[in-house]
Amino acid sequence: MDWLTTVDHKKIGILYLGAGLVFFLIAGLEAVFVRLQLMYPMNNVLSAQQFNEMITMHGTTMLFLAALPILYGFFNFIVPLQIGARDVAFPFLNSLGFWTFVFGGILLNLGFFTGSLPDAGWTAYPPLSTMYSPGEGMDLYSIGLQLSGIGTLLGGINFIVTIVNMRAPGMTMMRMPLFTWTCFVMSILIVFAFSAFAVGLLMLTFDRIFGGNFFNPTTGGNVILWQHIFWIFGHPEVYILILPAFGILSEVIPTFSRKRLFGYTSMVFATAIIGFLGFMVWAHHMFTVGMGAVANTLFSIATMLIAVPTGIKIFNWIFTMWKGQITFNTANLFATGFIPSFTMGGVTGVMLAIAAADYQFQDSYFVVAHFHYVIVGGTVHGIFAAFFYWFPKMFGRKLNETLGKIMFWLFLIGFHMTFFVQHWLGLIGMPRRVYTYLDGQPGWNEMNFVSSVGALLMSVAVILLLINVIITMRKPADAEGDAWGDGRTLEWAIASPPPEYNFKQVPLVRGLDPWWLEKRAGRKEMTPAEPVGPIHMPNGSILPLIMSIGLFIAGLGIMYSQTIVAVLGFGVLIVCMVIRSLVDDPGYHIDPEELDSKGVKA
Amino acid sequence: MSHAHAEGNSIESLERRTLEGRNKILGFWIFLGAEVVIFGTLFAAHIGLRSEVNFGPSGSELFSLPIVAIMTALLLTSSMTSVMAIQAMHRHDAKGVAVWLAVTVLLALGFLALEIYEFTHYVHEYGFDIQMSPFSTTFYVLVGCHGLHVAIGIIWISLLIGQLFKKGLTVVTAPKIYVASLYWHFIDVVWVFIFTVVYLMGKVG
Numbered sequence: 001m002d003w004l005t006t007v008d009h010k011k012i013g014i015l016y017l018g019a020g021l022v023f024f025l026i027a028g029l030e031a032v033f034v035r036l037q038l039m040y041p042m043n044n045v046l047s048a049q050q051f052n053e054m055i056t057m058h059g060t061t062m063l064f065l066a067a068l069p070i071l072y073g074f075f076n077f078i079v080p081l082q083i084g085a086r087d088v089a090f091p092f093l094n095s096l097g098f099w100t101f102v103f104g105g106i107l108l109n110l111g112f113f114t115g116s117l118p119d120a121g122w123t124a125y126p127p128l129s130t131m132y133s134p135g136e137g138m139d140l141y142s143i144g145l146q147l148s149g150i151g152t153l154l155g156g157i158n159f160i161v162t163i164v165n166m167r168a169p170g171m172t173m174m175r176m177p178l179f180t181w182t183c184f185v186m187s188i189l190i191v192f193a194f195s196a197f198a199v200g201l202l203m204l205t206f207d208r209i210f211g212g213n214f215f216n217p218t219t220g221g222n223v224i225l226w227q228h229i230f231w232i233f234g235h236p237e238v239y240i241l242i243l244p245a246f247g248i249l250s251e252v253i254p255t256f257s258r259k260r261l262f263g264y265t266s267m268v269f270a271t272a273i274i275g276f277l278g279f280m281v282w283a284h285h286m287f288t289v290g291m292g293a294v295a296n297t298l299f300s301i302a303t304m305l306i307a308v309p310t311g312i313k314i315f316n317w318i319f320t321m322w323k324g325q326i327t328f329n330t331a332n333l334f335a336t337g338f339i340p341s342f343t344m345g346g347v348t349g350v351m352l353a354i355a356a357a358d359y360q361f362q363d364s365y366f367v368v369a370h371f372h373y374v375i376v377g378g379t380v381h382g383i384f385a386a387f388f389y390w391f392p393k394m395f396g397r398k399l400n401e402t403l404g405k406i407m408f409w410l411f412l413i414g415f416h417m418t419f420f421v422q423h424w425l426g427l428i429g430m431p432r433r434v435y436t437y438l439d440g441q442p443g444w445n446e447m448n449f450v451s452s453v454g455a456l457l458m459s460v461a462v463i464l465l466l467i468n469v470i471i472t473m474r475k476p477a478d479a480e481g482d483a484w485g486d487g488r489t490l491e492w493a494i495a496s497p498p499p500e501y502n503f504k505q506v507p508l509v510r511g512l513d514p515w516w517l518e519k520r521a522g523r524k525e526m527t528p529a530e531p532v533g534p535i536h537m538p539n540g541s542i543l544p545l546i547m548s549i550g551l552f553i554a555g556l557g558i559m560y561s562q563t564i565v566a567v568l569g570f571g572v573l574i575v576c577m578v579i580r581s582l583v584d585d586p587g588y589h590i591d592p593e594e595l596d597s598k599g600v601k602a
Numbered sequence: 603m604s605h606a607h608a609e610g611n612s613i614e615s616l617e618r619r620t621l622e623g624r625n626k627i628l629g630f631w632i633f634l635g636a637e638v639v640i641f642g643t644l645f646a647a648h649i650g651l652r653s654e655v656n657f658g659p660s661g662s663e664l665f666s667l668p669i670v671a672i673m674t675a676l677l678l679t680s681s682m683t684s685v686m687a688i689q690a691m692h693r694h695d696a697k698g699v700a701v702w703l704a705v706t707v708l709l710a711l712g713f714l715a716l717e718i719y720e721f722t723h724y725v726h727e728y729g730f731d732i733q734m735s736p737f738s739t740t741f742y743v744l745v746g747c748h749g750l751h752v753a754i755g756i757i758w759i760s761l762l763i764g765q766l767f768k769k770g771l772t773v774v775t776a777p778k779i780y781v782a783s784l785y786w787h788f789i790d791v792v793w794v795f796i797f798t799v800v801y802l803m804g805k806v807g
Contacts, residue, residue, distance in 0.1 A: 213735060
């Protein structure tokens with residue numbers, strides 16, 4: 001019950017992580033089905049319709065319900081600790097954001113029970129997603145993503161305000177850890193990108209359910225409009241996913257190289273520039289729709305520009321490792337494995353940015369290989385690195401290193417097996433999103449088989465991770481506050497797992513890598529910036545859960561055109577908002593005497 | 603945190619006196635940034651599709667500027683009265699805040715009533731419903747989205763008036779009122795753009 005009402009950022013972080021992991025497993029399973037279908041020519045593991053549903057659900061679930069929430073989990077848990085705050089700016093909103101995301105995710109996956117899943121690809125291009133997708137699947141897509149998008153937007157606003165307003169004394173912007181910086185830039189991208197997508201989804205809902213004409217070409221509507229709106233969200237979305245991974249690397253690599261991050265300032269500026277340019281390049285997804293040579297050239301050049309700040313980051317990580325005392329544990333292996341894998345995805349990205357060549361690459365497996373190299377080789381590697389790195393901070397136990405290293409090698413080899421051959425498959429003409437292919441085409445059978453075997457290897461790696469978590473959670477929680485012994489940032493200065501109020505006294509930050517500085521000065525804990533006093537904490541609340549259920553009911557009502565149900569759902573939401581508005585939550589205080597006893601327990 | 607320090611600082615206005623208040627205001631500004639994108643996207647869709655009338659009426663046949671002018675006047679005045687409420691708040695005049703907010707709500711109700719009349723008029727007189735053409739769809743979604751914002755604002759500000767009577771003007775209610783007035787100004791600015799882009803350009807083009 002405590003977990004349903006919690007407004008503690010650490011518990012919500014763990015909830016995000018858990019829910020994200022569940023969706024990650026579902027989406028991974030869908031990918032395995034896709035690869036099993038493509039393992040042999042003219043295979044019939046899945047029908048054409050089921051194949052379409054699987055690729056759509058795989059892409060949508062991975063991006064919106066797995067990768068992003070897992071990153072949100074880390075942000076929620078770690079960022080307030082890194083900036084020396086006791087909580088996020090809006091604890092209630094934080095909980096609301098989590099629950100709307102969960103119910104949006106459930107709505108999206110409801111098709112598994114009703115029998116009609118989204119089937120128009122994660123990009124949902126009309127008219128494929130409107131008149132050629134008659135089932136209710138795409139309604140689940142538009143309304144489910146709308147709900148989970150609200151949650152994401154609330155989370156983004158929350159992070160920005162937390163980082164701007166709640167930093168500990170001395171924690172200037174240019175002393176913030178890179179992970180917090182990427183959280184900040186990512187949140188800005190979320191605020192501006194997800195709101196555009198919300199409108200796109202609204203339009204899609206109107207077209208599908210209320211007979212609107214936005215994307216209906218027979219009445220003069222414009223299908224290209226959707227592509228613009230989708231990609232003006234969709235391209236920043238990939239930076240939303242990769243920037244946090246950059247931040248994770250910038251924490252893990254310095255810690256395990258026992259050196260400060262090389263070129264901190266350039267890293268910050270590279271992050272900001274990537275965030276800015278991320279909004280300037282959306283039309284490179286549309287080179288072949290006929291925008292004209294001038295537009296193609298501009299977007300082509302803008303896209304190539306992004307390689308510059310990204311290259312700065314790659315070199316900075318390598319220079320951080322240079323002459324460092326490197327420990328290759330699982331977290332650092334994943335971080336190091338990220339560098340070559342992601343760079344390969346970046347190189348094919350520049351290839352795809354050449355508009356003229358894109359006419360050849362487009363809609364082939366070359367594109368599939370490219371974006372899996374940046375998302376799996378980048379974001380997923382980053383997530384695994386973060387998982388091993390922060391697990392002791394979150395749960396007080398270190399994950400098993402032997403199992404972790406086996407998992408790393410299985411995953412790395414499986415990943416390259418799966419996607420490396422897809423470059424060639426694409427170049428010799430295999431199109432995306434075909435559910436099968438004919439026998440006897442030179443190379444197709446062999447490469448598809450290799451690719452599928454690689455996918456199975458990755459699955460084994462993920463199962464090993466689950467076993468690792470189960471084994472580790474059965475051990476006593478004995479990790480020290482500074483679990484790796486080389487922690488640099490504030491989260492390592494407090495107990496693992498941290499007490500609910502985080503910091504007994506808000507720490508005074510004297511520079512970049514504050515905890516490392518204090519350790520170098522011979523101190524055992526941070527210098528406090530305030531005397532010990534009572535700490536104000538917010539009360540938990542069940543309202544966010546009820547409000548999300550209300551939105552869920554309203555979504556179902558809109559989907560099935562049941563006005564009463566929709567009104568009922570919104571009614572639940574409004575009543576909860578009125579209660580929230582009229583009843584003040586004074587919160588409670590933890591007294592200084594309690595702090596010591598709780599500190600020992602934690 | 604810097605809570606105690608800031609509360610002792612009497613120069614800071616009521617709504618910014620606590621960290622919670624400052625968080626609320628900054629968070630709301632960022633939310634307004636998201637709203638700008640939401641309306642910007644809707645405007646883009648409208649500008650792109652407004653000439654696609656699909657044999658139905660166009661804007662120049664449809665719109666009657668006098669009623670829209672009255673709506674504009676109501677909404678602009680309500681923005682001014684919400685400023686009066688904030689000024690009363692800075693004078694710590696709880697009654698003045700309640701009165702000016704009530705006037706704001708009344709003006710907004712007038713606006714909303716006219717908008718509902720306008721929409722039903724279009725549907726009944728011209729058969730101009732949301733399924734008519736891309737122009738009608740973007741018109742109803744864009745202007746309707748603004749109208750929905752007005753309706754939410756009416757409920758919100760009414761609740762705030764209730765809170766004022768229950769709790770008075772405190773460091774808890776003041777940021778809420780301030781944020782609501784920010785919201786109200788934003789609604790107003792959006793209407794200025796709707797008036798220009800949808801109605802005036804629709805009438806001329």
